[in-house]
Amino acid sequence: MSLRLPDSGAAVLPDGRRVAPSATRNAEAIRDVLVAAAPARGRALELASGTGQHAAILAQALPGLDWQPTDRDPDNLASIAAWAAWSGAANLRPARVLDAGSAGWGRAEAPCALVLAVNLLHLVSAEVAQRVVAEAAAALAPGGVLAVYGPFLRDGRTTSDGDAAFDAALRAQDPAIGYKDAAWVQGRMTAAGLAPRAPVAMPANNLFLIADRPG
Template identity: 55%
Template sequence: MSKLPPNASVASQTEDGKLCAPSALRNAPVIVELLQQIAPPRGRALEIASGTGQHISALAAAIPQIDWYPTEIAVDRITSIDAYAAQAALDNLRPAQLLDASVQGWAASHIPYDLIYLGNLLHLISAEAAATVLLEAASTLAPQGHFVIYGPFKRDGILSSDGDAKFDAELRAANSEIGYKDDQWIKQVLTGAGLDASLVQNMPANNLALIAKRKPL
């Protein structure tokens, strides 16, 4: 993981092995509502960078017709994800798997997914790593599957709030290779990978959800 400022990813440890991020508590309901609207009637869903596990446990509970596959790069977060899964006791929530989604070629070992969710990662990695994440994810998306990317972004190259400008500056001061990615750049990468990346939805706290779809065969 890239060097980050202290406020980039805040999570506290609980006695039962779970990590709790206040931001995940706040934004989980709107993310669940969004994915409920586009989830297929059945299928497989991948979450890239599942973090604490709060999002995917909520998604698996709210969208039971989908089998959910969490992944993470950090071992302590794998432990937390599995602790949330054990508490939820859901048949459609699979054990967390280690995955560095910024490494080229990982998609080749994955069966296509009908839904892929990626939240709050791209501003924490370099543009090169972000492009790899997007391209690999796109290549493992099933025909007519959806790829949902949530988080803070530049909009047409502009940081649209003082809070975003401050956070982006803090990220770049900690590591000059990271920081907010532009929504138009993400659309360009996904379009180049054969996806229809035309839908953008405003989310709370000045975040965006970028929704792309694999074209039918």
């Protein structure tokens, strides 16, 4: 099922780069948090890279990390490659297909210093979200970091009219998906053997949920 999302009509530049408005809005804020929170060196695995905008900007900002973008949809790889060419980042690897909701990829991708998921968990079911967190935890090396960005419920509730409308629109398309509660996600992180940090408040009522793999 193809979801109708605000960024579904992303513009395409002449060089093949797709531009998602949400990625344009949040890329700098995400970059600033990760520069402070991510390990300085090692392998970074980005889940659901989408257009590739984040990969290009984050690889530039974190030159000590070997950045691996991935996406479930092979149709997204061309845009990710175009953004990589635009960035010129020597540490940005060719994108490849990876379904973050599948089982077993975590150990195959280990060891990672960083696993990043941006705007993913509200688009999948609770069962798949739990699997994403568990597999990401399995991919982390000791001292590694899992960083999950997006919109979340707080104490079971949305925090703005816009979030309430978006969550309702998602659930109308598929009752199994929608916003996850931040505490629930942190609970899944703990169950997977990670140590959650305090949530980081982000623009537009979003959160960064970050957890460490004990060294």
